[in-house]
Amino acid sequence: MLVYAIHGYSLKSGFLSHESVPTALTTVYSKMDEMESARKAFDECTHKSLASWNAMISGYTQNGLTEDAISLFREMQKSEFRPNPITITCILSACAQLGTLSLGKWVHGLVRGSDFESSIYVSTALIGMYAKCGSIEEARRLFDLMPKKNEVTWNTMISGYGLHGHGHEALNIFSEMLSSSVAPSPVTFLCVLYACSHAGLVKEGNEIFNSMIHRYGFEPTVKHYACMVDILGRAGHLQRALQFIEAMPVEPDPSVWQTLLGACKIHKDTNLARTVSEKLFELDPDDAADRNYPQAATVGQEAKKRKLAKAPGYTLIEIGETPHVFTSGDQSHPQVKAIYEKLEELEGKMREAGYQPETELALHDVEEEERELMVKFHSERLAIAFGLIVTEPGTEIRIIKNLRVCLDCHAVTKLISKITERVIVVRDANRFHHFKDGACSCGDYW
DNA sequence: GTAGGGTTAG
Numbered sequence: 508m509l510v511y512a513i514h515g516y517s518l519k520s521g522f523l524s525h526e527s528v529p530t531a532l533t534t535v536y537s538k539m540d541e542m543e544s545a546r547k548a549f550d551e552c553t554h555k556s557l558a559s560w561n562a563m564i565s566g567y568t569q570n571g572l573t574e575d576a577i578s579l580f581r582e583m584q585k586s587e588f589r590p591n592p593i594t595i596t597c598i599l600s601a602c603a604q605l606g607t608l609s610l611g612k613w614v615h616g617l618v619r620g621s622d623f624e625s626s627i628y629v630s631t632a633l634i635g636m637y638a639k640c641g642s643i644e645e646a647r648r649l650f651d652l653m654p655k656k657n658e659v660t661w662n663t664m665i666s667g668y669g670l671h672g673h674g675h676e677a678l679n680i681f682s683e684m685l686s687s688s689v690a691p692s693p694v695t696f697l698c699v700l701y702a703c704s705h706a707g708l709v710k711e712g713n714e715i716f717n718s719m720i721h722r723y724g725f726e727p728t729v730k731h732y733a734c735m736v737d738i739l740g741r742a743g744h745l746q747r748a749l750q751f752i753e754a755m756p757v758e759p760d761p762s763v764w765q766t767l768l769g770a771c772k773i774h775k776d777t778n779l780a781r782t783v784s785e786k787l788f789e790l791d792p793d794d795a796a797d798r799n800y801p802q803a804a805t806v807g808q809e810a811k812k813r814k815l816a817k818a819p820g821y822t823l824i825e826i827g828e829t830p831h832v833f834t835s836g837d838q839s840h841p842q843v844k845a846i847y848e849k850l851e852e853l854e855g856k857m858r859e860a861g862y863q864p865e866t867e868l869a870l871h872d873v874e875e876e877e878r879e880l881m882v883k884f885h886s887e888r889l890a891i892a893f894g895l896i897v898t899e900p901g902t903e904i905r906i907i908k909n910l911r912v913c914l915d916c917h918a919v920t921k922l923i924s925k926i927t928e929r930v931i932v933v934r935d936a937n938r939f940h941h942f943k944d945g946a947c948s949c950g951d952y953w
Numbered sequence: 954g955t956a957g958g959g960t961t962a963g
Contacts, residue, residue: 527957534958561958568959596959603960631960662961697962730963762963 510535514548530559537566542575557588565597568604576601577610590617592626599632606907606934608640609828627653631660638667641905641932641939658689666698671939672948674706681715693725700734704741705938707952712738733763740770741952745779761790772914773953820910822886824894833889835881842893849892850883857922865915882915887933891920895927903930911935917953921945 514532522528529552536545549555549563560583567576580598583590590598595618602611615633623629630653637646650656650664661684668677681699684691696719703712716735719725732755739748748767752759764787771780821834833840840846854862864882887908894904912920912935924931925945933940941948 525956530957532957556957558958563958565958591958593959600960626959628960633960635960657960659961664961666961692961694962701962733963 603639669702677702
């Protein structure tokens, strides 16, 4: 790779003592996803500047290393350098990814009333932070206060509504954007289509997709097609989704098939799921195995091995300002006994109400009992049980999960919201679910 | 035209 040669040459020629060369190296390594090298370039930089810190924080943020971004920010606060709007923009993006509102509010507090707030970047990042940390109303309030908005500002507000399943609000903002002086981009259309898919707006999604092509002259990318497949599939039009894929003028990539497979899971169409997994296996045997789609019996063992390598799921719950993190089957929390007892108690009540565990379509190679156990102690259930124990009756419970909520946990959370008369807000890898009185705001569209 | 760092989707 060229960058290594440049790095070596810079070292030899003494360029590393230059003000900007190590910072540029930090950025390049970050973009290559080589965070150890990025950090090394930052650490070894003898003439650090504000830009060096920003480059490193931004690198962490962009690679999803939110904890590292935040801890480096804290380190920076102890240093001689003070954050500027660029720092704040990066760190707000990290807060948004992490999803913890108290941390986001803390950062907001650092800039409230300063002229940082007039930066369009900072304001946009604040909107994204509030939306992704669950406060869509606060996001909207800040949005309305902005005297000037750019394309990203509009996109952020649209996708914020999408995240919360507020499809009509997303469409309203979109049409306001169309009558503003800011033009939509292909990314804008992705945001709008995404909002349609999470609200079941099939007709609207179709119209917008067509207007994007014919009225705005944008050539749809494979991502736009995947969004359309999601809209059709999520709404249960599985055959239409399949026909749509077959008629695509660009080659469908695995993500498109993966989207349809997700829809098959939601609507429990095992036959189509099998066809689609075969298709996925043809395209990318490794990845198909990773998804553990079992119908490919030949990869069963391989699938098991690979499952171990999957990103571990965790759920975070904030009690006051203290985060508590749970993993599946977690035994490490000090209140572990009370948590498991709470789950048992809830399960009893749920069974009385006629609940049967709904194990994943995906796990055909596991014994039924083992499957039940696996879902029974998913991290979100531990977090919810803990939240129920330590908060006052009637308090809203908010949790953040790094993966998608599974079908069974979704069903269980609906029941728990009813039994305990609590509002439970779950942010998963994809969107927000507001559980209340036995129903979810996603309308089971996921 | 003047170096190195920024928000959205996936």
